[in-house]
Amino acid sequence: MSTDPQKPTACLALADGTIFYGQGFGATGQTVAELCFNTAMSGYQEIMTDPSYAGQIVTFTFPHIGNVGVNPEDDETADPVAAGMVVKWMPTQSSNWRSAQELGAWLASRGRIAIGGVDTRRLTRAIRQQGAPHVALSHDPEGNFDIGALVAAARGFAGLEGVDLARDVTCAQSYRWDEMRWAWPEGYARQTEARHKVVAVDYGAKRNILRCLASAGCDVTVLPATASYDEVMAHEPDGVFLSNGPGDPAATGEYAVPMIRALLDKTEVPIFGICLGHQMLARALGARTIKMNHGHHGANHPVKEVSTGKVEITSMNHGFAVDSQSLPDGVEETHVSLFDGSNCGIRMTDRPVFSVQHHPEASPGPQDSYYLFERFAASLGAGR
């Protein structure tokens, strides 16, 4: 361990040669990924364990990260999935009654590298200006860095376009889910009966999505990402849910889109998709998806529901988007981002098939969009 307090023990190299030094925490070693920034002021543990972040390092624009520690209940999946984290201030000792472990120890035990002491405003401006950069992040307690090799490693990262990561993060086998939310958003009744049989296809599903489905009255069976049409229909579902997940919807869609297309062609089953599920439903309907400059990642993104004009404050985490210009006849845009006008929701006009780009399960984030789970449950009929 270096004894010089000024000597950097971590280094973040952008592919354009820009270098950020800081103090390392979590695991030691090196990782390469795409870099994004997240503006949420809380929920760093949920963000780090959201499977949608596979292949990405997250820069937190909120400066106090780590100060409430981590706990087993707030994991969105079993392990952190984001490749690493960048923060402004080194985490202080955690102070919260729910804290079971310090953030640094938790990251170290899960092989995830973090760097603190970075000018995250400057870094965020760089991400906005150049688009999500490819980076290499190195943590060496001795502070020995081969900058040329790090920049070369960042340049060597192939990026996320055309990459299917859902296969890496999906479940190995199907399973039932019956845990409900711990708290209900204001104004919603607690459902006690699982009345609707729902198959949730797991492209990297967050646990709170499954809790929200169960809480809206769904009896949930989770299937692996590569489940075929026949495997889905063998469960005789009243509805099918398409989850969030990492990577490029075009690549994941190579196997997911034919399954979704078969559901649309051969059945009348209601479908609800979130984020990657939304993007792949749109592709199955004939629309295009595109890579965004630096994407949307945060917990305060305003989204307008087109039919009512109502604005929801939403949780967001995506780097690809549905091109609303490419929506075919019979599919309408239901939600739109008030930050940049990008598509945030679609529906088929003649049947209960709909999806959204934002995250109605929040975790972290506001609860404004929870009604979408109730809307899905209502589309499943009176129940069994």
Ligand SMILES: NC(=O)CC[C@H](N)C(=O)O
């Ligand atoms: N949260 C998600 O499902 C992300 C979807 C997709 N990987 C994207 O980045 O756009």
